Amino acid sequence: ITDVLLAGEAIFRGGGQIIPTSRRACYSSFLMASPRLMEPVYAVSVTGPEDSHTEVYNVLARRRGHVLSDGPVAGTPLYRVNGLIPVIDSFGFETDLRIKTQGSSMVSLVFDNWSIVPGDPLDRDQILRPLQPASVQATARDFVLKTRRRKGLSEDVSVKTFLEPEFYQSLMESGMLGDA
Numbered sequence: 001i002t003d004v005l006l007a008g009e010a011i012f013r014g015g016g017q018i019i020p021t022s023r024r025a026c027y028s029s030f031l032m033a034s035p036r037l038m039e040p041v042y043a044v045s046v047t048g049p050e051d052s053h054t055e056v057y058n059v060l061a062r063r064r065g066h067v068l069s070d071g072p073v074a075g076t077p078l079y080r081v082n083g084l085i086p087v088i089d090s091f092g093f094e095t096d097l098r099i100k101t102q103g104s105s106m107v108s109l110v111f112d113n114w115s116i117v118p119g120d121p122l123d124r125d126q127i128l129r130p131l132q133p134a135s136v137q138a139t140a141r142d143f144v145l146k147t148r149r150r151k152g153l154s155e156d157v158s159v160k161t162f163l164e165p166e167f168y169q170s171l172m173e174s175g176m177l178g179d180a
Contacts (some may be wrong), residue, residue, distance in 0.1 A: 035121060
């Protein structure tokens with residue numbers, strides 16, 4: 001919003017004029033600020049026989065997880081692996097792990113933190129192929145596209161839809177928007 005002129009009487013300056021304008025200003029600001037997605041992350045603790053810890057590493061790696069620490073449990077023949085795994089990739093993790101370790105591992109998942117999803121959610125240069133997992137740098141774009149498709153929205157969102165045409169053109173000429 002660069003200039004505002006409000007009517008003197010309340011009847012002429014209702015929410016019907018102010019709210020959509022404020023919404024457009026907020027949406028365009030979000031898009032111009034190079035947004036990033038955040039995802040919840042679980043802390044995972046897997047306890048099982050020592051000979052199964054390589055399978056734990058493999059299952060975690062396939063699900064964008066990583067190991068923080070590992071070591072034997074004192075006084076037992078068990079081995080504990082502690083790590084982190086994104087919540088979205090944790091569905092079926094326990095089943096997968098039990099299959100790989102023949103049911104000999106126990107899993108505990110607890111919320112740990114939020115982390116930034118790798119990649120730019122608005123990067124149109126990322127190529128996403130159907131029925132193939134997205135590359136690491138295309139993960140955020142993949143999340144956005146799948147969510148927008150599920151909700152019946154257009155695949156691409158442009159700042160142009162939230163700005164006045166003259167203002168958009170001046171931003172393009174000044175190079176502030178790049179190839180938005």
